[in-house]
Amino acid sequence: MKKVLINFAHPARSHSKINSALRAAVQDIKGVTINDLYAQYPDFMIDTEREQVLCETHDVIIFQHPLYWYSTPAIIKEWMDLVLEHGWAYGTTGKALEGKIFLQALSGGGDADTYQREGLNRFTIEELTSPMQATANLCCLRWLPPFTVLGAHRGLPHAEIEAHAEDYRRVVLALKNSTLDLDIAGKFPFVNSDLNAIIKGHN
Numbered sequence: 060m061k062k063v064l065i066n067f068a069h070p071a072r073s074h075s076k077i078n079s080a081l082r083a084a085v086q087d088i089k090g091v092t093i094n095d096l097y098a099q100y101p102d103f104m105i106d107t108e109r110e111q112v113l114c115e116t117h118d119v120i121i122f123q124h125p126l127y128w129y130s131t132p133a134i135i136k137e138w139m140d141l142v143l144e145h146g147w148a149y150g151t152t153g154k155a156l157e158g159k160i161f162l163q164a165l166s167g168g169g170d171a172d173t174y175q176r177e178g179l180n181r182f183t184i185e186e187l188t189s190p191m192q193a194t195a196n197l198c199c200l201r202w203l204p205p206f207t208v209l210g211a212h213r214g215l216p217h218a219e220i221e222a223h224a225e226d227y228r229r230v231v232l233a234l235k236n237s238t239l240d241l242d243i244a245g246k247f248p249f250v251n252s253d254l255n256a257i258i259k260g261h262n
């Protein structure tokens with residue numbers, strides 16, 4: 060069984076519908092650690108050693124967050140700046156993350172059609188998440204396309220949010236049980252584009 064670390068970052072947790080539902084759907088799974096970065100570090104004083112040990116003791120690293128200005132909330136950037144040290148995460152001797160699986164789980168206010176070249180936001184989610192992909196690549200992580208929930212601004216119905224939460228649970232369980240086909244998943248724009256195509260057996 061793989062151990063799954065979820066680095067959760069939402070600056071306004073009490074207003075969250077999507078990320079709260081996603082988190083609630085996975086928090087009881089044995090072997091899943093939820094590391095709430097804003098709760099842990101309200102003053103942004105990130106404990107680098109604690110975070111590195113958490114990464115070292117897990118096989119799958121997920122960053123779960125709402126999209127903020129086409130990127131992550133600020134604490135994830137701070138986390139990356141401090142935790143991903145040369146000689147630990149990258150560089151000739153920096154192999155601490157090698158072979159671990161990396162997934163970004165994000166929600167956005169804009170609908171899918173706004174994240175197209177001709178759409179309001181001009182860039183695709185794939186393009187906007189490319190710095191994360193590049194980081195994963197440099198750190199020898201096994202990158203997966205992001206788990207993506209879009210359309211928050213139109214007020215997603217409760218049932219739709221719950222369906223996404225159930226999909227998130229399936230993905231996390233499949234990562235834990237090694238029943239998610241990483242090669243096939245990599246061919247889709249989002250890890251949750253077609254779960255039946257990428258998860259072997261039933262979860």
Ligand SMILES: Cc1cc2nc3c(=O)[nH]c(=O)nc-3n(C[C@H](O)[C@H](O)[C@H](O)COP(=O)(O)O)c2cc1C
Nearest residue numbers: 075076077078125126127128129166167168169211
């Ligand atoms: C400061 C700020 C920046 C945001 N930037 C974006 C953005 O760039 N793209 C987008 O689609 N939504 C953006 N949003 C909307 C949030 O992503 C959206 O409200 C959130 O994903 C909904 O998830 P939640 O219910 O867990 O809060 C932004 C919201 C805030 C408060």
